[in-house]
Amino acid sequence: MHIHRALYHESRNPAALCFNRNLCYYISNIACDRQAPLRHPAEPRSRGVDGLELMNYVVFDLEWNQCPYGKARENRKIPFEIIEIGAVMLDADMSRLSTFHRVIRPKVYRQLHYRTKEIVNLTMEDLKNGMPFPMAVRDFLEWAGRDSVFCTWGCVDLNELQRNMNFYGLLHLLPGPFHYYDVQKLFSIAFEDGRTCRSLNYAADLLELQEDEEFHSAMADAEYTSEVFRRIPRGLLPENDSLNVFQNPKSKTEEIHTVYNRYSLYVSREFRSKEEAMNDQEVRTVYCSKCGKKAHRKIRWFAAGSQKYVCLAVCPVHGFLQGVIRMRKSETGATYVKKTVAPCQEAQAEAIRRRRDELREKRRKRRHLNEEKLSATS
Ligand SMILES: [Zn+2]
Numbered sequence: 597m598h599i600h601r602a603l604y605h606e607s608r609n610p611a612a613l614c615f616n617r618n619l620c621y622y623i624s625n626i627a628c629d630r631q632a633p634l635r636h637p638a639e640p641r642s643r644g645v646d647g648l649e650l651m652n653y654v655v656f657d658l659e660w661n662q663c664p665y666g667k668a669r670e671n672r673k674i675p676f677e678i679i680e681i682g683a684v685m686l687d688a689d690m691s692r693l694s695t696f697h698r699v700i701r702p703k704v705y706r707q708l709h710y711r712t713k714e715i716v717n718l719t720m721e722d723l724k725n726g727m728p729f730p731m732a733v734r735d736f737l738e739w740a741g742r743d744s745v746f747c748t749w750g751c752v753d754l755n756e757l758q759r760n761m762n763f764y765g766l767l768h769l770l771p772g773p774f775h776y777y778d779v780q781k782l783f784s785i786a787f788e789d790g791r792t793c794r795s796l797n798y799a800a801d802l803l804e805l806q807e808d809e810e811f812h813s814a815m816a817d818a819e820y821t822s823e824v825f826r827r828i829p830r831g832l833l834p835e836n837d838s839l840n841v842f843q844n845p846k847s848k849t850e851e852i853h854t855v856y857n858r859y860s861l862y863v864s865r866e867f868r869s870k871e872e873a874m875n876d877q878e879v880r881t882v883y884c885s886k887c888g889k890k891a892h893r894k895i896r897w898f899a900a901g902s903q904k905y906v907c908l909a910v911c912p913v914h915g916f917l918q919g920v921i922r923m924r925k926s927e928t929g930a931t932y933v934k935k936t937v938a939p940c941q942e943a944q945a946e947a948i949r950r951r952r953d954e955l956r957e958k959r960r961k962r963r964h965l966n967e968e969k970l971s972a973t974s
Pocket residue numbers: 884885886887888889911912913914915
């Protein structure tokens with residue numbers, strides 16, 4: 597795969613961000629102009645020195661099994677064991693190039709979970725004839741090639757792929773973070789409201805795809821996903837790719853600062869707690885998503901849920917900006933932050949202020965109630 601290890605800039609030097617593109621795609625913790633540009637995954641028809649098109653789309657789907665004896669007895673390092681990989685490769689013009697299919701012999705869970713049995717079109721007998729995961733995944737990555745970009749229905753498959761690779765000590769074969777296309781998200785943007793998450797089944801019905809195969813075999817689902825992907829208007833792709841951060845930044849220099857047309861995204865290094873994260877200067881700072889300059893905060897970060905913080909800032913040139921921080925947990929249980937900053941209108945700014953006041957009032961009432969309870973018991 598062509599890995600867009602991506603788009604990073606010296607976090608302390610937001611001025612170095614490239615704001616003239618859809619997306620910053622320079623690897624850097626130095627200065628961006630000293631780095632060779634990486635191709636944006638959505639840049640159509642990029643050509644290598646030999647004039648050949650470089651980029652293919654690898655649309656894939658996985659089926660997995662889980663512990664047949666319940667959660668309590670599962671192996672925490674691999675709660676979902678991949679038992680099938682199906683994939684379709686499309687070229688830059690969305691023409692089909694080839695397909696890939698492997699059935700995998702499970703090593704951790706040797707019986708099918710009843711749910712798996714219900715969904716998957718595979719028997720234990722089929723699986724016994726499969727190949728070991730390490731071999732299958734090496735085949736898969738080799739087949740996918742270095743210059744492809746992954747496309748999946750939702751974000752789960754990519755995480756499970758990496759979790760399984762990690763279990764076998766193979767994660768180095770797929771360095772992350774990287775860009776990919778979430779076809780479920782693209783489907784919603786192209787054909788619905790841009791928010792709702794639909795099933796692949798639903799999408800296939802809506803687009804009137806020919807449904808010859810049953811859903812929930814890796815190959816059939818990869819085929820359906822690729823057919824949905826082919827129907828996404830190409831113009832939507834550049835701004836709507838996704839970033840997989842299963843391999844989240846560990847150090848300051850690995851932190852991600854990336855800019856899309858409509859918003860900017862920051863992914864932090866790891867912290868011990870969300871409090872520690874919220875005390876970090878870089879986490880708290882809001883840079884304008886249009887010019888990259890430090891914005892003034894109008895409403896300080898406030899908790900709008902247990903894992904979510906919101907703030908309102910203003911750029912003297914570009915107006916109101918809404919900042920949203922979401923707390924995330926890494927594989928090892930550490931806390932990291934995903935922060936987005938997007939321009940917003942007056943009305944939205946007002947809504948943020950109202951929300952802040954409501955939450956403040958709620959907290960005040962709760963405190964008051966607790967105090968009353970305390971004085972009643974004493
Ligand atoms: Zn600005």
